[in-house]
Amino acid sequence: MALSWLDADASARREAGLHREVTPREESGALVDLASNDYLGLARHPATIAGAQEAAARWGTGATASRLVAGTTRLHDDFERDLAAFLGVEAALVFSSGYLANIGAVSALAGRDGFIVSDTGAHASLIDGCRLSRSQVVVIERGDHEALARVLATRTRQRALVVTDSVYSIDGVIAPIAEYHQVAREHGAMLLVDEAHALGVRGRGGRGVVDELGLSGADDLVVTTVLSKSLGSQGGVVAGSARVRDHLVDTARTFIFDTGLNPPAAGAARAALATLRDNPDLCDQVRHNAARIAERCGGQPPESAVVSLIVGDPHRAVEAAAGCRGVGVHVGCFRPPSVPAGTSRLRLTARADLSEDLIDDVTSRIRGVLDGLGVRVGA
Known part of the structure; x- marks a missing residue:
């Protein structure tokens, strides 16, 4: 059959932990968003x-x-x-x-x-x-x-x-x-x-x-x-x-x-x-929030709104992202070919409209998921 190779390719991707699914986003408030690139929180302004x-x-x-x-x-x-x-x-x-x-x-x-x-x-x-x-x-x-x-x-x-x-x-x-x-x-x-x-x-x-x-x-x-x-x-x-x-x-x-x-x-x-x-102070606020997220999650001090937590194995990264979703936090999960082999990670993004109390709450949830899985975050 002309498309039989698709099944073999799909199986190989699943085995390597590289299968992807399109997951609909829920309405605002269902999950705390640390995955999108809405850095200034203006998409719903x-x-x-x-x-x-x-x-x-x-x-x-x-x-x-x-x-x-x-x-x-x-x-x-x-x-x-x-x-x-x-x-x-x-x-x-x-x-x-x-x-x-x-x-x-x-x-x-x-x-x-x-x-x-x-x-x-x-x-x-x-x-x-x-x-x-x-x-x-x-x-x-x-x-x-x-x-x-x-x-x-x-x-x-x-x-x-x-x-x-x-x-x-x-x-x-x-x-x-x-x-x-x-x-x-x-x-x-x-x-x-x-x-x-x-x-x-x-x-x-x-x-x-x-x-x-x-x-x-x-x-x-x-x-x-x-x-x-x-x-x-x-x-x-x-x-x-x-x-x-x-x-x-x-x-x-x-x-x-x-x-x-x-x-x-x-x-x-x-x-x-x-x-x-x-409101030019918005860019200072998003970087401040990113620094707080990184500090509490064990990531490197960020230079932008992105905080990268390297897990290593793609299967473990998927498991960690699912665990975060289970406790109400949406985080990014990046695997090859988006990142080099061996550096699969959770990618957290800060927003300028996140309060410090909310950051402290969601980062505690993330740390709980990572600790529960025995995941040690790399640099």
């Missing part, structure tokens, strides 16, 4: 919901077409200007998801004649962008800026792009962005930084690591980020110079051929951005 409702009433529920046909509303245009001003760049371009923003940006800025250097901490969307670009791609170890210099110095293709996350999504560690940028500039390469897990968490008032380092607006640096984490909505963004935006509008296939971001998502994200802009 009244202003965010009102922004979505107003946009739906004015523009409808769908974009109705690609951005270049009929899918760009005045709301999209105004929101892109707000994003550019907040991030300190000339221009921004909104995509229907962060995944498509990264694929579109990488493939359009490199191409079959290009040369890309990616580090091992890059998100899957950046990896897929590298593959789809048809560029020559070299992968270096995460954070190794000396290897980056060696690779760029020996390239034979002129057009070069370096891609990395600013905050590595699995463990929340910050990449050496300043060093990457210096090396890229010295070798005539462009740097693309995915700030998905930094927006709302790092930098002045949540403007990200690039802003924190004083690199916002650099003409050889492009930022991508998402609307689905700190801004509690849906969508992706590419931000940089006006020339980069113009190039993407003309050449990024995931922009040209995809239906535009739906207006309610744009309206929600725009309202959330205004809330963040008016």
